Amino acid sequence: MARSSHDHAGLRHLSLPLPVQAALIHLLAWGVVLGLAAFSQQFHVVVAWRWLLVAQGAIAGSLSFVLGLPGWWLAINLAFFPMIGLGQQLDLRPEWYLLALCLLLLTQFGALRSRVPLYLSSHRAKTELAHLLPHTQGLRLLDIGSGTGGLLAQLAQARPDLRLAGVESAPLLWLVSRLRLGKRADIRFGSLWRHDLSRYDVVYAFLSPEPMARLWDKVRREMKPGSLFISNSFAVPGVAPDAVIDLNDLNRGRLLLWRLS
Ligand SMILES: C[S@@+](CC[C@H](N)C(=O)[O-])C[C@H]1O[C@@H](n2cnc3c(N)ncnc32)[C@H](O)[C@@H]1O
Known part of the structure; x- marks a missing residue:
């Protein structure tokens, strides 16, 4: 029987749900980013917060790749914090966030019970x-x-x-x-x-x-x-x-x- 990379990929050995794996990766990335920020301050270099968010995304994305998370989680982890930064830069009206939340609930609410979210066949x-x-x-x-x-x-x-x-x-x-x-x-x-x-x-x-x-x-x-x-x-x-x-x-x-x- 054919085997795929699903059978032996990184964190999957621990059988943790993917969102938990993603949260752990972001915690680790955040620790590294805070460490880098503290280190740079020692040399009186102040790094703008948006670059810290970009670094957070880059580290989380790299860790996802090294640990063998599926490609779409790699993309989510890479983009999550930079997108938060972008959202703040755009200074969007609160109604847009409300609309996004409503759309999310209308399409994904059932997943809270069924544990089956929406993602699409490639x-x-x-x-x-x-x-x-x-x-x-x-x-x-x-x-x-x-x-x-x-x-x-x-x-x-x-x-x-x-x-x-x-x-x-x-x-x-x-x-x-x-x-x-x-x-x-x-x-x-x-x-x-x-x-x-x-x-x-x-x-x-x-x-x-x-x-x-x-x-x-x-x-x-x-x-x-x-x-x-x-x-x-x-x-x-x-x-x-x-x-x-x-x-x-x-x-x-x-x-x-x-x-x-
Ligand atoms: C991962 S998506 C797959 C979508 C599509 N089949 C495809 O392959 O592109 C799973 C879908 O199952 C739906 N779903 C989850 N539990 C369900 C249930 N008990 N009955 C019917 N649909 C359900 C979700 O709302 C979601 O749209």
Whole structure:
């Protein structure tokens, strides 16, 4: 079975959630930055606070790279503190922060409970998926947690032979994907846990480690023999996939495939 960099990357050995890893990295970077600032003051050099924020980002980004965090966390850690500095420079009106908070809540609020935030399948993942799916006219594919509908939109274009469906529990994301896809996919609003999987030949999931064990129970209960369950990046604990495809994308993602028996 193919192995990817996910299996041996840095801090992953400690099994800490990625946000905790990011917080530890920033604490360490902040310590280094404070040390540098104190050191420079000894020589009567005062470094402007915005350069300290840039240094914080650069150190946090480098640590993320060395410790093997996925590419998108590397980008977040690199940009987080410099963006705070930029925000202060821009002197934005408070309403913009309120609007950003509302958008965040409308798209991510459910993640507090489900532990599945919104992030999108990479272009590579979509292309690979379109390529690997069997060419059976009318093959039914469901994206559970279909987000903004990007995966389904690309599949609709690349593989018009597929019958596409999605289920999404965040109202704003559901609306966006519904408007985006129109009649090209059947997008339902609601929880994947209440959605029957038995109608589909392929179920695609890009969720998080949290629901995978429970999801596998549902997949085994509902999906028919011969159908295909595909998880982007997240393994089912204790169940080896039948095939693994390394995507070599920014997320260092991989597609894990299980053929139901
Ligand atoms: C990581 S995103 C994946 C988006 C899309 N499938 C893609 O690959 O680009 C996961 C999505 O699952 C949704 N989600 C989380 N829990 C859910 C649930 N119980 N039922 C339906 N959708 C859920 C989230 O709102 C989010 O949009």
